[in-house]
Amino acid sequence: MKILVIGATGTIGKAVYESLKKEYTTVYGAHRNSSSYPVDITDKNSIRELLEKLPKLDAIINAAGTASWKPLYDLTEEDYYIGIKSKLMGQVNLVNIAKEYLNDNGSITLTTGILAEHYEPGAVALSLVNGALHSFVNAASNELERNIRLNVVAPGAIAGDFPEDKKFAGYFPIPIDDAIAMYQKSLTENNTGQILKKY
């Protein structure tokens, strides 16, 4: 199985990449500043260039994407578009391009988080993006051809990255291994259109 992990230097992406490398022989780790596999998910051409460079893949996992953290009264329209162009449309464009480059029965796994359904101060723009992606995955998974699967992993805050005794969006952080287990589930089970949550 040939797997690509995008965002392989972030808290989640790095852990997923390293975990998968132990199990599978061919795991590519892409990120913005990589010399071997650079990619900027806000740029369609960059996504396409990366996938042109790699052999046909069986799975793509994305853990890249950002959005603006600001209180509602400080958020400008431009602030919302940071998340719309990066975490939202970056992942939507990835799905649209990836479906051409995946082998039959391949899988795509996106990343959102707890903010789609739980409130955290100053995170309205992230909530919007995560909610959009959940509905997108639920719908788009029905129209993917060649048995290509599409799921999204929605973790709470990650322990280590976040104080373990502090709540985020009303929930204590989860161990990184619980997040990794959701990506494994999306990768290896015959599921699609799933929003895999762990808070």
Added chain:
Amino acid sequence: MKILVIGATGTIGKAVYESLKKEYTTVYGAHRNSSSYPVDITDKNSIRELLEKLPKLDAIINAAGTASWKPLYDLTEEDYYIGIKSKLMGQVNLVNIAKEYLNDNGSITLTTGILAEHYEPGAVALSLVNGALHSFVNAASNELERNIRLNVVAPGAIAGDFPEDKKFAGYFPIPIDDAIAMYQKSLTENNTGQILKKY
């Protein structure tokens, strides 16, 4: 109570406007081609011009906004942005501007629909927009000041507008009166952050 209904010529907006006019003395009906109260929700300046022209309001109901209907494999990035700029950010911008023009304890009611959580062929871009708005309302309602309330009405297809014996996104259409009742609920009850669904 002074109420503004935006999108007052659409199937839902017109019915809500006419229903409210029977109960309240001051109901403004705005829409794109109105000579008295023109507004284009994709344009922040147009929203602000409308609200500058009106007295301070107690409630704003929006039923305007569009998105692209196309199968997943035909949707371009530009197609997604039709809905993002209109139904999604049009309503987000409306909230951000409206919060300055509403009286204390005022309310804002947005409109989404069943596609946020149920699949209909060719409606992926609408699903994305509706899901984004649900998470936005859930989050943003916590940060609105002066006791301004924010809810969203999510109806199924409307009977009359849609064949009554045909399912849309897996559900038969609902009577328009059921949709109106949800806007009334948002208008008159002391609720906020609610996603009022009727499928």
